[in-house]
Amino acid sequence: MVVTRRNFMKNACLAGGTALMSSCSRADVSGGDSDGWQPAYARLEAEGKLAERIEQAQRKFEKCDLCPRRCGVNRQAGEKGFCNAPAKAMVFSHHPHFGEELPLVGRKGSGTIFFSNCNLRCVFCQNWPIAHEGRGRQVSDSALADMMLDLQRRGCVNINVVTPTHVMPNILSAVRIAYRKGLRLPICYNTGGYERVENIKLLDGIVDIYLPDLKFMDGRQSDRYAVRGAADYPQMAQAAILEMHRQVGTLVTDARGIALRGLMVRHLVMPNRVAGTQAFVKWVAEHLTTDTYVNIMSQYRVEHRAFEYEQIARAINSEEFVEAIDWAIQAGLTNLDERSVAQAQMHRRRLR
Ligand code: SF4
Numbered sequence: 001m002v003v004t005r006r007n008f009m010k011n012a013c014l015a016g017g018t019a020l021m022s023s024c025s026r027a028d029v030s031g032g033d034s035d036g037w038q039p040a041y042a043r044l045e046a047e048g049k050l051a052e053r054i055e056q057a058q059r060k061f062e063k064c065d066l067c068p069r070r071c072g073v074n075r076q077a078g079e080k081g082f083c084n085a086p087a088k089a090m091v092f093s094h095h096p097h098f099g100e101e102l103p104l105v106g107r108k109g110s111g112t113i114f115f116s117n118c119n120l121r122c123v124f125c126q127n128w129p130i131a132h133e134g135r136g137r138q139v140s141d142s143a144l145a146d147m148m149l150d151l152q153r154r155g156c157v158n159i160n161v162v163t164p165t166h167v168m169p170n171i172l173s174a175v176r177i178a179y180r181k182g183l184r185l186p187i188c189y190n191t192g193g194y195e196r197v198e199n200i201k202l203l204d205g206i207v208d209i210y211l212p213d214l215k216f217m218d219g220r221q222s223d224r225y226a227v228r229g230a231a232d233y234p235q236m237a238q239a240a241i242l243e244m245h246r247q248v249g250t251l252v253t254d255a256r257g258i259a260l261r262g263l264m265v266r267h268l269v270m271p272n273r274v275a276g277t278q279a280f281v282k283w284v285a286e287h288l289t290t291d292t293y294v295n296i297m298s299q300y301r302v303e304h305r306a307f308e309y310e311q312i313a314r315a316i317n318s319e320e321f322v323e324a325i326d327w328a329i330q331a332g333l334t335n336l337d338e339r340s341v342a343q344a345q346m347h348r349r350r351l352r
Helices: 005-015 018-026 040-046 050-063 141-153 165-180 197-201 219-225 233-248 277-287 318-330 338-351
Strands: 089-097 110-115 137-139 159-162 187-191 209-212 259-268 293-297
Touching: 040 050, 040 165, 050 165, 089 141, 089 165, 110 141, 137 141, 141 159, 141 165, 165 187, 197 233, 209 233, 219 233, 233 259, 233 277, 259 277, 277 293, 277 318, 293 318, 293 338, 318 338
Parallel strands: 110 159, 159 187, 187 209, 209 259, 259 293
Antiparallel strands: 089 110, 089 137
């Protein structure tokens, strides 16, 4: 679906759906850009609810249950749980990123903030120095807000928070600080998917774009390939994605094709069908909508400790990627990432 920002608001009013209706109301918030589009958090702030939501989130640091691991540690008192994250956000880098899905990039990039540490920690992680070793520096919420504003000044089309789960309260606080200083970009919540629904509910009316992974469909695989196991990953990620979809619906873009709001799901094809790609596409078709934006990714590499595991100690081959895209088409998915489809065509030519 492609709309101008102005038509997006008008159609939202006419559509009457929950997600679109909330966007419709956002048109009335003062202080927005010239054509009236507003990020979700602007409305929540105008209603006086954003501060309360941040307080609710920050209380979670005292007995941390920000993710399904539910460590129960008091991060405010300096205790650390599985993710090894302090109560302050740690950031590895922030910069315009051009490697994300095209609707997130525009001409000047996705405003990406890479957070250190991770609550899942896959053994094949491509960002292991950041996610496993926690490289980065601690920043205040105010400094985090300044990074968001810097990305906006540089022309980025969203604020893309990468691996946000364990620092969600800091992000919310920073969004409010930045909003009061002029932030008007949609927040893109770029998560590995190991989430708790009750925490995703705290983001309702704050996040406009959800970008979750659905990495595994079988708990035995997520248990094997996450550090210290995560057998409940498929169940937790699926429940979280359903809640994300309830909040923001399918992807809506502006006239330039830039994402304004909606759900975009990622799935990395792994060797030997470890990720459960066929089950993944069926699940999307049956539980979301067939026009959900889906990126089936081919860039699996043997990283970090993957070489210790026989089934995943190689790259995927052309057959594996082509069958993944074919399964998606057979499942009726109509909004596949265009670069993935182009890559599949290239692999298909190789197989002839
Ligand atoms: S966010 Fe970190 S400390 Fe909190 S429950 Fe998850 S792994 Fe444990």
